Amino acid sequence: MAISLFFASPIKASIRKNFSIYMNLCDDYVGRVRISCFGSKSPSKPLQWFIAEPGIGKTEKKQSMKKILYDGGYDGYGIENWARGSRYKGQYRQRLRHGYGVYKFYMGDTNAGEWCNGQSNGIGEQICADGISYIGEFKGGVKHGLGCYHFRNGDRYTGEYFGDKMHGFGVYQFANGHLYEGSWHEGGKQGYGMYTFRNGTRILNCATTNRSRNA
Secondary structure (H helix, E strand, C coil): CHHHHHHHCHHHHHHHHHHHHHHHHHHHHHHHHHHHHHCCCCCCCCEEEEEEECCEEEEEEEECCEEEEECCCCCEEEEEEECCCCEEEEEEECCEEEEEEEEECCCCCEEEEEEECCEEEEEEEEECCCCCEEEEEEECCEEEEEEEEECCCCCEEEEEEECCEEEEEEEEECCCCCEEEEEEECCEEEEEEEEECCCCCEEECCCEECCCCCC
C-alpha cells in the first residue's frame, strides 16, 4: 500500500512522465539565452568591465577612441572579463549579474541561464570541461528544484534537488543499464523505491540508505 501511494504521488508522476518535456523547454530556453548573449541579436555596444585581480576592477565604455571609467553600479547589458580569461556576457543590475547571461570560466566550464544578485537563480545549465553537466533549476547559486545531472562516467540523475543535493523523488540511470526510481534524501537513496536491472528484473520497496553522491 505504501509503495502504491508513493508512486501515485502527482509530483512523482509528473517527473516520470513529463520530465522530458520540461527538459526540452529548458534546452530551448538556455539556447535562447546563448543566442541573445553571443549571437547576432546581441547589443552592439555593451558596457565592459576588466577585472585584474580578485576584488579589484574598473569599468570602461568604449566611445570612439575614448574609454570612460565608471565607479558605480550598472544596469543593463554588459560584458565582464577577468585577467585569467573568464568572461561573463549578459544582463546586470547594480553591477551584479542579474537577468539572463552566460559565464565562461577560464578552465573551460560554462554556466548559462538566469541570474539573481550575482548568483545562478532560476533555469540554467552548467557544463564542465571534465564532461559533467546539469540543466534545470537553481536557487541561490546551487541546484534546487527539478534538474538533470550527467556524470562523467555516463550515469544520469533526473529529479528533484534541494540545497545542491539530490533530495525528493528522482530517477537514477546507471551507465551499465540498471535504473533506480524512488526517494532520495540529502544526496543518497533513502526510503521507498524500485530498482530495475538491465535484464528486466525488478526489486520493489527498496527501503535503503546510500552514501551521498556529489551531484
